[in-house]
Amino acid sequence: MELLTSALDQGDLIFTTGLVLQELLQGFGGPKARDAIVERFSSLPLIVPQRSDYVEAAALRNTCRRRGIQVGTIDALLAELCISHDLTMLTTDRDFRRIAEVSPLSCWTAGPA
Numbered sequence: 001m002e003l004l005t006s007a008l009d010q011g012d013l014i015f016t017t018g019l020v021l022q023e024l025l026q027g028f029g030g031p032k033a034r035d036a037i038v039e040r041f042s043s044l045p046l047i048v049p050q051r052s053d054y055v056e057a058a059a060l061r062n063t064c065r066r067r068g069i070q071v072g073t074i075d076a077l078l079a080e081l082c083i084s085h086d087l088t089m090l091t092t093d094r095d096f097r098r099i100a101e102v103s104p105l106s107c108w109t110a111g112p113a
Helices: 002-009 018-027 031-041 051-066 073-084 094-101
Strands: 088-091 106-109
Touching: 002 088, 018 031, 018 073, 051 073, 051 094, 073 088, 073 094, 088 094, 094 106
Parallel strands: 088 106
Antiparallel strands: none
């Protein structure tokens, strides 16, 4: 969370996707939590996947699988969105660090590599 707070404080551009917003909303209960998340995310621009992003995400997932790295469909799409838009992914998820080992994905991680 410190990395995100620091980036926002410095005026860095932060993007998200509808997928991330949906996952956050699914993880919290109650209308107060829902409203707070929706409000906080309303200021972040959304990246919307295009047809080519889905095609490239499938190729990325296949590359990972050939290298012995299991990647979910959604994670492959999120990684591909970062790659295609030349963005760095802020994550605590080790799966994305594994994807970065075999692709041009750039990760800004909060934990040890």
